[in-house]
Amino acid sequence: MTADQTPALTSQGRLRRAITVVRNRWRQLTSMRTALVLLFLLAIAAIPGALLPQRNLNTQAVDSYIAARPALGPVMDTLELFDVFGSFWFTAIYVLLFVSLIGCLTPRMIEHGKALRAQPVRVPRNLARLPLHHSGALAGSPKTVIADIAPHLRGWRTAVRPEPDGALTLSAEKGYTREAGNLLFHFSLIGLLAAIAIGKLFGYEGSVIVIADNGPGFCNTSPAIYDSFRAGNSTDGTGLEPFCIRVKDFNADYLDNGQAEMFTSNISYQSAADIAAGTWRDYQLKVNEPLRLGDERIYLTGHGYAPEFTVTFPDGQSRTEALQFRPDDATTFLSSGALRFDPPGGTYATADERRRGQIAIEGLFAPTAQFNGTLLSSRFPDLVDPAVAVDIYKGDTGLDTGIPQSIFSLDQEMINQGRLVKQDRVNLRPGESKTLTDGTNIRFNGAKEFANLQVGYDPAQLWVLVFAITMMTGLLVSLVIKRRRVWFRVLPAETGRSSVEMGGLARTDHAGWGPEFETLRTEIWTPRTKTHSETLDTETV
Secondary structure, three states: OOOOHHHHHHHHHHHHHHHHHHHHHHHHHOOHHHHHHHHHHHHHHOHHHHHOOOOOOOHHHHHHHHHHOOOHHHHHHHOOOOOHHHOHHHHHHHHHHHHHHHHHHHHHHHHHHHHHHOOOOOOOOOHHHOOEEEEEEEEOOHHHHHHHHHHHHOOOEEEEEEOOOOOEEEEEEEOHHHHHHHHHHHHHHHHHHHHHHHHHHHOEEEEEEEEOOOOOOEEOOOHHHOOEEEEOOOOOOOOOOOOEEEEOOOEEEEOOOOOEEEEEEEEEEEOHHHHHHOOOEEEEEEOOEOEEEOOEEEEEEEEEEEEEEEEEOOOOOEEEEEOOOEEOOOOOOOEEEEEEEOOOOOOOOOHHHHHHOOEEEEEEEEOEEEEEOOEEEEOOOOOOEOEEEEEEEEEOOOOOOOOOOOOOOOOHHHHHOOOEEEEEEEEEOOOOEEEOOOOOEEEEEEEEEEEEEEEEEOOOHHHHHHHHHHHHHHHHHHHHOOOEEEEEEEEEOOOOEEEEEEEEEEOOOOOOHHHHHHHHHHHHHOOOOOOOOOOOOOOOO
């Protein structure tokens, strides 16, 4: 060996070792054990997504969770525990599960195709060693006996073969569909995971609150119309399918203990063709009975109340506004919220005076009021006896600062700086009002109900249903159908008779195979009228 050959051989050895390592890792990844481990890890990884608030569903809840845990919260955020289903580690498990399942099932599918084309295996040399065995004599030549046995094996795949000693053998097998069902189940699982991933990539989901007073409603034209909007990784929110929704009313049925029994909302809608024609269609929206418009689904997910106030400014001009309050108590619907009123044009001489003349209202709303002194609470979720307990502020509400504010609370910094000053704290029922020292009057008009609508678009939802059905079909087939093998060896004996050996083997589930084998044996050896007018004899060993 020359010196210049040594590096080449070393390089070839390293390449072979690298190929061996890659091949072994691939075999480990594509084994069924690894696929099961990855499926288990995927289920474990989804638990934080169910227990912790997720940023794509409720950003405010995530921010509050992190703020309440200043040490642990940022670490959890770094680990993407608030974006579980879009995190790098969840995606890695998801992709590895795909690869593992495909690599595991493809060879099995090839082997199953070969098994379907192959004939049943030959008869074992010693049938007496099988768990189930029977021998006896039957009338007729070996060829006649094989022909008489064949009708009892309808639905079995059979093969007849001669042997050197003059015997005829019959091999029979059934239950090939079991493996087909098993493969259908696992490939459907892959298809289901792929359809869910496609739906998350190209779909979107938005929530919007609409006051149920047959008002303008909303149109699905931009993500900006939604209170919260989550788009897939490949969706930028443009090109949404156009439709419009109006909410006419909302009705909730409650049990005596205040538990909601059913939510119903009468709506009207326009789809793409109706928008051009100006046609509105009516629909009754219920929980778990969404409105389907193409691939979009409009769900009724909740409701609440929007107190309405009228503010009359000192010059006699007024503004009326109804805004949703946040239900703080899901049992009694005691709700909290805030409203901001900007004076109409001409009420004040300068923009600065107008800004300082803004009115803000913050407090509680009870659909069925109960007062403990001046403390307001609610005793029932239905709109029976509404009332509010509110603080009235005057000053700069921050409407024109460009800084985003919560619709459910006032900017505390404005209050701390003295730019927004509390004028009074009052309890009001519908029709009651409070007049401030400068002549501004605040009247509580009552409350309207609002419906919380969720719009979901999933282009792969039909395929999710298809793969779910085929997956359950494959699982049912693999559980019901059993693999069975049975063999017969027939040798000529005394004149007009043949010696028959029968053996059986259960390839998968052994439960019930003993009675099945006995039933088949009884049918074959039971005397019956035959075309050649011979009877069958029985002899058991």
